[in-house]
Every structure is written in structure tokens, then in C-alpha cells.
Amino acid sequence: MLARVMQQYNEAIMDTDRTTALQVVRDATGQGIAPEEVVFEVVVPAIELMMKSISENQGVSLAQHFMAAQIASEVVDEMVPRFKKAPEIVGRVVIGTAPGDFHGLGKRIVGGCLKAMMIEVSDLGLNVPPERFVDEALAHDAQIIAISAMMVHTAMDENGCLGVRRILKQRGLEERIRVAVGGAPYRFDPELYRTVGADAWAGNGITAGRVICDLIREVGK
Amino acid sequence: MMTGMERLIAAINGTPADRIPVFCNLLDQGAQELGLPLEEYYASGEHVAEAQLRMRGKYGYDCLWSLFYVGKEAELLGCRKIIYAKDGPPNVGEMVIKNYDDIARLQIPDDITSHPAFAEELKCLRILKAEAGGKYPICAYLTASMTLPAILMGMEKWMQMLMMGPSELRDELLAKCSDFFQKQAAAYRAAGADVLVYSNPFGCTDFIPRKFFNELSLPWMERDLGPGGTAGVVYYCGSARFNDVIEAVIDRLGIGVFYLSPLDDIAQGKRLVAGRGLTCGVINDIKLLTWSKAEIRAEVKRMIAAGKPGGKFLFGTLVMPYAIPEENIRTMLEAAYEYGRLDAP
Numbered sequence: 001m002l003a004r005v006m007q008q009y010n011e012a013i014m015d016t017d018r019t020t021a022l023q024v025v026r027d028a029t030g031q032g033i034a035p036e037e038v039v040f041e042v043v044v045p046a047i048e049l050m051m052k053s054i055s056e057n058q059g060v061s062l063a064q065h066f067m068a069a070q071i072a073s074e075v076v077d078e079m080v081p082r083f084k085k086a087p088e089i090v091g092r093v094v095i096g097t098a099p100g101d102f103h104g105l106g107k108r109i110v111g112g113c114l115k116a117m118m119i120e121v122s123d124l125g126l127n128v129p130p131e132r133f134v135d136e137a138l139a140h141d142a143q144i145i146a147i148s149a150m151m152v153h154t155a156m157d158e159n160g161c162l163g164v165r166r167i168l169k170q171r172g173l174e175e176r177i178r179v180a181v182g183g184a185p186y187r188f189d190p191e192l193y194r195t196v197g198a199d200a201w202a203g204n205g206i207t208a209g210r211v212i213c214d215l216i217r218e219v220g221k
Numbered sequence: 222m223m224t225g226m227e228r229l230i231a232a233i234n235g236t237p238a239d240r241i242p243v244f245c246n247l248l249d250q251g252a253q254e255l256g257l258p259l260e261e262y263y264a265s266g267e268h269v270a271e272a273q274l275r276m277r278g279k280y281g282y283d284c285l286w287s288l289f290y291v292g293k294e295a296e297l298l299g300c301r302k303i304i305y306a307k308d309g310p311p312n313v314g315e316m317v318i319k320n321y322d323d324i325a326r327l328q329i330p331d332d333i334t335s336h337p338a339f340a341e342e343l344k345c346l347r348i349l350k351a352e353a354g355g356k357y358p359i360c361a362y363l364t365a366s367m368t369l370p371a372i373l374m375g376m377e378k379w380m381q382m383l384m385m386g387p388s389e390l391r392d393e394l395l396a397k398c399s400d401f402f403q404k405q406a407a408a409y410r411a412a413g414a415d416v417l418v419y420s421n422p423f424g425c426t427d428f429i430p431r432k433f434f435n436e437l438s439l440p441w442m443e444r445d446l447g448p449g450g451t452a453g454v455v456y457y458c459g460s461a462r463f464n465d466v467i468e469a470v471i472d473r474l475g476i477g478v479f480y481l482s483p484l485d486d487i488a489q490g491k492r493l494v495a496g497r498g499l500t501c502g503v504i505n506d507i508k509l510l511t512w513s514k515a516e517i518r519a520e521v522k523r524m525i526a527a528g529k530p531g532g533k534f535l536f537g538t539l540v541m542p543y544a545i546p547e548e549n550i551r552t553m554l555e556a557a558y559e560y561g562r563l564d565a566p
Contacts, residue, residue, distance in 0.1 A: 015430075016433075061428055061429050061430050063429045066381075102313070103376055104377040156544070192507070
């Protein structure tokens, strides 16, 4: 039965059909599938399948990324309170856009995916100064600072990722906190993340989930 | 020597020319050219026109721009706050649509040409027309109805509304944006723009699934372009790929110029256009920040080799980042002129 639920859920996600996707998981729990199974056996594999489709260049659109993350986030909100015991948090992330950058879509997609992967996300919003990124990361005990920038000058700004790196270095926090970046400029120059002092980058919100998971594991070592 | 306009017309018609047309989209660099901060530069149509003419003369490419920055469209629709950067394009600092109720309140100006926010662009266009009209194509930038809401309410809220919001309200907003597009296109044409760059990231399957493209984008694009027609219209999806919708765009909209993404395969784009229009190969200009001279020349050579055979090809850039060194701009252009050479008429 789980295989059928997965297939129906995946089809609904690819069709950006939120109503059907939510109905599929509600019907599944009604038929005895545990909320834990819904999240870890249906929702997370659907995100992983989308990552695979993106990496194989199978033409998954931004709208599909958005809806996959949105639906995942809603399902997790609905299912987690019904878990037998509170899920183990894999890691913590603070996320925001670079100073001068007012494009919030990417970080919303990332946030939805990470939530399904049991990563706690603190959304700092738009136009975030570097000091705030670092202070909030410490306040939330986050392993990752994720910075989104949709324009080349905001990606490369001294007060963007470069500023965060500078502060981490000054305060001796580089071993404790990793920095991930994402947004259009990084897609057009895959080496740009090094120039701005990031540890990793992602080409889209969905694959950012995997990149951030890898960084969390790195910090945990 | 041929003018830019002659080169463009020759490329569109597939007739002989000295070289392929080269469009280099320098906007913010105009401030550098005049030694002004960006905010002061963009406050005056005279500044923009003067810098456009100077930069075209200095580098020798084939186009002129009346575009200041994309947020200008939001200003025409009520945005009063633009945030200026020191080294990049100005941003919309206040969303015109903050909630769904604002959609009913959104007013489309009856006469765009008399709107105060259009006054400086109009001044710029008049100067460009007087100084270079007929010699160099004057380009205007217009956002399609399907994409304009992203500038008015933010990309995140527009995507949410598009995918999950009430469809009647979505259509009310799109109708207003389409009305605005029609009026803007007419205003730019009346003021002397030769080329209308029709910008629509939501007109490709990198942004929305094929089903949405067919059922929503195509009909709204038909509505946008219906009254004014497609003369001088260039299909452009921001930096997103659109090779796989070229056939539908030709078939349903009749557009004849395709300004590809740097991520599109140029040779494939040309095959898809199949002589029915002009294919524009676009360089990944972010890489111009760091590429060496040899790398720039190799990339320009590769692109032109893919696009030039058979004619009807133009070499272009996206909106060039402000920080690209002048030397790299020159290297790119010199390579484009060299590899783009054709048998003179």
C-alpha cells in the first residue's frame, strides 16, 4: 500500500496538485499508515526523487520546486504532532537573503525541504546583515548559515557571504558553523561560491536540502 | 561601414552584411561613464541618453537602450521607493501589492506618456531618436503580464498566488498587467523605440510546467501582444532557457526574434527557429567578471561558430554586471566583431 501512496503522492507533486497530494497522505493515515511513515517513506523520498530529476536534467520547473517544498512543509506540520515521539532534529539552519537582496522565493523552497528532513530552520527574512546571520546562528545553535542572493552584486557584496566569512573567522567560529549559498549567480558561475567564501552552493532550492544535510554531517564529525 | 540598424535588418532578412549584429547591454555602466553615483545618474533622462550614446560610440556595438532599470515599471504603477546599490541595478523597495485587496486598488494609468515616472524615459528616448534614430536600434524593455506581478508583489507571493491563489483574483491582476503592457508597448513605439524586449520568465518551462505554459502563459501573451502586434518584439525569458517553447511561440504568437538564455544550446535554438526568425546567442556574462582574455575569446568563438552558419544570427549579452572590467568588455566585443565577420555586401 505504501508503494501506491508514494506513487500517487509523487504524481500529485509533479502535477503541482496540492489538493490531491494532501488528500493522498490524509487517506493514507486513515488507512493505517503511520504519520512517521508518511513523512519519512513518502514525503522525503518525493523530495529526493525531485533532486534526482533535477540532476538528470529532466525539466523540473521552478513552480514544481516551489509546490514540492510547500506541500512537504504542510504535510510535516500536519503529521509531526501525531508522531509517537518527537522526531530527532538532524540539525539547525539560519537562512536569509544577502544585504540589498529582496528575493525570497529561493529560501522559502529551501526551508520547506529542510523542514521535511527534520532540520530546524530559522528564517531571518530579506536583506540580512552579516552580523545578524552570525548572531542568530549562535542564538539558535545552528550549524549552517544559508544565504540566498539573486543578483551578482548582492552575491559578491562585502557585507554578504564575504562579510559572514570575515566575522566567523574573527570570532573563531569557522569549525562550528558552515556557510551555504544559492541563487541565480551561482548557477551561472559554479565557482562563485569560492570567491565569496562559502563552503558549498546549490543550484536550486530542492538540491539545497542535500547540500545543507552534507554540511551538517561535516560539522558533526 | 554599415550601421547597427542595417546590420540588424540584414540579419533579420538574411541578406548580406559586414558582420553579425552585436547587442551589448550596458545599463548601470552609464553612471561610471559619466562619473556619477547610480541614483544621480538614473534621475535624469539626459544622463542615460548621453551615456548610452557615449558607450555605443566607444565600444562600437549595435544597440541603444532606453531602459533605466526594471523597477521603473513598478514606479509607473505606484511604487514610491527604489533602493539604490552602489554597484548594481536599483531594486523595488516597496511592493505595490502587499495583499490581495491591493489588486482591486491597482490603477493602470490611462496615458503612460504623461505619467511623471515616464517623463525621464521619454526625454531619453527623444534624445536617442534625435541623435541615432534609424542608425542604431533603440531598445525598450517591457515585462509580460505573466511576470509583471513578480515586480509588484514579489516573486514569492506571485508564485504562491499563481499556484495556490484564487483564480478570479489572479486573472483580475493579469488582466490589469496585460492592459498595462499594451499601453506601455504603444507608448514606447510612439516615442520611437524600434525593439521591444518582451521579458517573460513565466513564458518558459524552466519556470512553470508545460501545462501552465499552454493554458496560462500562451493565452496571456496573446492578449498582451494582440493589439500592437509583434513587430520589433523580442522573446526573452530573463536568463531562463526556452528552446523547448520556440515552436509554440512562433506558431501561436508569431514572434520572430529569440533572445536565448546563456544556458540554451545555440545550435539547437537555431534549428528550432529554422529560418523563421532571428536567433540571438547570449553569452554568460557573469563569467566575464573572471574569465581571462583567452577564455573570453574562446567562448565567443564557440558561440558564433554554433550560430553564424546559415545567417539570421545575433550575438548578445544579458544585462552586463556592473563590475565587469572594461578590458573584458572590449575583449568580448572585439572577438564578436572578428568571428562575426561576414562577406561584405
